[in-house]
Structure formats: structure tokens, C-alpha cells
Amino acid sequence: MARAEQPERRFDTPKGLGRGRGDDNDRFGRFTELVARGMGTPWFLFGLSLFVAVWMLWNTLAPADWQFDRADYGFIALTLVLSLQASYAAPLILLAQNRQDDRDRVQIEQDRQRAERNLADTEYLAREVVALRLAMKDLASRDFIRAELRSLLEEMDKRDESESQEEDDHARTRS
CATH class of the missing domain: 1.20.5 (Single alpha-helices involved in coiled-coils or other helix-helix interfaces)
Structure with a gap:
């Protein structure tokens, strides 16, 4: 029987880190950004307001047998649903902000490196111009x-x- 081919071990990667995990972290990061973007839109606020209004109207105006969250008790289930939504929304939004901060930090570092290269190029060109001017003094006018x-x-x-x-x-x- 032939042995199943095992993936090549790399010594520069810590043990336990697989290839797919980086994609999973990235996928989760993209998901948090999607949630944060979605919650920051007027349509989300409109939909949430519509959901709450329908919930409250249903549990106030519907027959007593059809009501599942009575207004007499202060809409306990609605409060629970909204608290649960807020408890998940806040960390997801913070994760998306941290991800954006990381991207901004990388961008700032790249901008700083680009500025250093531009400064070095400018200084080099300034030295070349000075050298040309000095050489021009030796030339006959x-x-x-x-x-x-x-x-x-x-x-x-x-x-x-x-x-x-x-x-x-x-x-x-x-x-």
C-alpha cells in the first residue's frame, strides 16, 4: 500500500498553525467589517425601527392567544432580543475598528517609507544640481x-x- 502523501513540514512556521487558519481569521475579519458597515447604514436603523414597531403592534393589538411578548410585562422578549443584538454588535464593531486600525497603521508605515525615499531622492537630485552648477562655473560662459x-x-x-x-x-x- 502506498503511504498517503503528507504535506511538507516547514520549520519557519510554529507548530499547530495550518494553512487554512489565516483564511479563517481573515474571513471572520471580513464578516465583522460587513456587520459594522451594515449596522452603520440608515437602512439598518429603518429596518430595526420597523421590526420593533411591528413587534410592539403585534403584541399590543393582536388577540391575547397570539401575543408572545405581552405589553403588560414591558415587552421582556423584545428587550432580550435587542440586548442580545447589542451585546454581539458592540464587539463586532470593535473588531472591525481594530482591523481598520491595523490597516491604517500599515498604510502610515508605507507612507512614511515612501516619504523617506522621496526625501532621499530629492536630496540626491539637489546634490546633482549643485554638482552641475559647480561644473558650469568651470565652463566658459x-x-x-x-x-x-x-x-x-x-x-x-x-x-x-x-x-x-x-x-x-x-x-x-x-x-
Whole structure:
């Protein structure tokens, strides 16, 4: 007989933690959020108010044999049902809030890390801009090049004048 294949044991997971339990916790967390969202709507308040009104009308106006929660005793069953609903609603809402707080905490941490990366990138770019500005100081500016060209043109004009004067002097000496 072949042995049933056992799942691979992992040593980085504590003993007793199965794969499905994380999904169960998440499923329960989603359920608590669904309940909290549902209870926070106007439709829930309207439905609950309608339920209480129908309950009270039925137990007040119906024949005595059909009444199950008499108004003479102060609607004891209705009070019990509403207390039970409140006793389950409050912890479910708190669980949903804790879950939202955990998500907010993770989001804040991610935002902080993103801000740190942006700050580091900005500082790097600022250093690069400063390095470029320092490198630009070593480069010749447009005004510097124009001044150099003017001085070269002046030297060339002086040289042309001196050459033309030498040619004139040389031509005079020949004649």
C-alpha cells in the first residue's frame, strides 16, 4: 500500500498553525467589517425601527392567544432580543475598528517609507544640481567667449595692420 502523501513540514512556521487558519481569521475579519458597515447604514436603523414597531403592534393589538411578548410585562422578549443584538454588535464593531486600525497603521508605515525615499531622492537630485552648477562655473560662459573672440579679432586686426604697413614699407624700399 502506498503511504498517503503528507504535506511538507516547514520549520519557519510554529507548530499547530495550518494553512487554512489565516483564511479563517481573515474571513471572520471580513464578516465583522460587513456587520459594522451594515449596522452603520440608515437602512439598518429603518429596518430595526420597523421590526420593533411591528413587534410592539403585534403584541399590543393582536388577540391575547397570539401575543408572545405581552405589553403588560414591558415587552421582556423584545428587550432580550435587542440586548442580545447589542451585546454581539458592540464587539463586532470593535473588531472591525481594530482591523481598520491595523490597516491604517500599515498604510502610515508605507507612507512614511515612501516619504523617506522621496526625501532621499530629492536630496540626491539637489546634490546633482549643485554638482552641475559647480561644473558650469568651470565652463566658459557666453560673455567670456565673446570677450575672447573680440580680443582675438583685435589682435588679428593689429596683425593685419602691421603686415600691411610692412608691405607698404617694403614696397617703398624697393622703389
